[in-house]
Amino acid sequence: MYRWPLQVAARSVARAAGSRTARAKVLDQEPFLGASAPLQRPGTSCLTQSRTLYTNTQLLSVKETPQQAQEEVGAFTRLFEAMGFPSPLKYNKWKMKIAALRMYTCCVERINYDEFFERCSLADTLNSWFLVTQLHVWMCLVRMRQEGREGRFLCHYIVHAMWGDVEQRSKIMGIDAFHRKETMKTMTENFYAAMLGYDEGILSDDRVLAAALWRNLFCCQCEEPQQLELLVEYVRKQMQFIDSLNGEDLLLTGEVQWRPLVEENAQSILKVVRPTYNDAGL
Incomplete structure (x- = not known):
């Protein structure tokens, strides 16, 4: 077997080490391309481009304000929260519980269900009432989640009031206990699935929001595109309007006004009338 002399082997090793060092320096000087540049191996060509994330902030109907800094919490408060105890809130809990009940009442008593059933071709049933x-x-809930701890506290009691109302209505309609339990279970699953779909839709374009409405409100049975268009416009303008309401007033009174389902100038925002309240939360 032929063996290289020791000097030739040493020169080859030094030459290889020098080439690796030079290559490393070149790579360090090259700019970072990020996810937009697909990885390619030498001698091969990339036929598919990498997918870029598309966001359009002009379509967002929630508040486009910078994220608020997390409020400072003391060590004892963090300890109580870790142990599962309720944390102190800015406003009286009893007032906010009343405000949560009143806000849910606004969601029920200030909605023209007959108009929704007629224009959206929905059956006049308990399930259709629940979907609206x-x-x-x-x-x-979207609006109140912007109000920090107090808003999350209100969200809990709004949902609690909703399930109590649904159960009471099912009892009045004469649904027996077994079917009522099964119905409540199905509604609960559909409710949380709808929350995720609506959240994605309101932060995306109109196609995603229309798909969420088609799945959850129309139960995949809408054959008229005009109905979906009407509901997408309704949700957008309603979110724009409710975002203009004062957060403190919502936490203490729960008063919410709804814009009509059909109106001539849907782009305009009505002047908000601030509600009045007293120390008793009434």
Whole structure:
């Protein structure tokens, strides 16, 4: 077997090490391309381009304000929260519980269900009533989640009031206990699935929001595109309007006004009338 002399082997090793060092320096000087540049191996060509994330902030109907800094919490408060105890809130809990009940009442008593059933071709049933109600409850939850701890506290009691109302209505309609339990279970699953779909839709373009409405409100049975268009426009303008309401007033009074389903100038925002309240939360 032929063996290289020791000097030749040493020169080859030094030459290889020098080439690796030079290559490393070149790579360090090249700019970072990020996810937009697909990885390619030498001698091969990339036929498919990498998918880029598309966001359009002009379509967002929630508040486009910078994320608020997390409020400072003391060590004892963090300890209580870790142990599962309720944390102190800015406003009286009893007032906010009343405000949560009033906000849910606004979602039920200030909605023209007959107009929704007629224009959206929905059957006049308990399930259709619940689908329309949960859409407005979701819009309230989106708004109140912007108010920090107090808003999350209100969200809990809004949902609690909704399930109590659904159970009471099912009892009045004469649904027996077994079927009522099964119905409540199905509604609960559909409710949380709808919340996720609506959240994705309101932060995306109109096609995603229309798909969420088609799945949850119309139960995949809408054959008229005009109905979906009407509901997408309704949700967009409603979210724009409810975002203009004062957060403190919502936490203390729960008063929510809804814009009509059909109106001539849907782009305009009505002047908000601030509600009045007293120390008793009434």
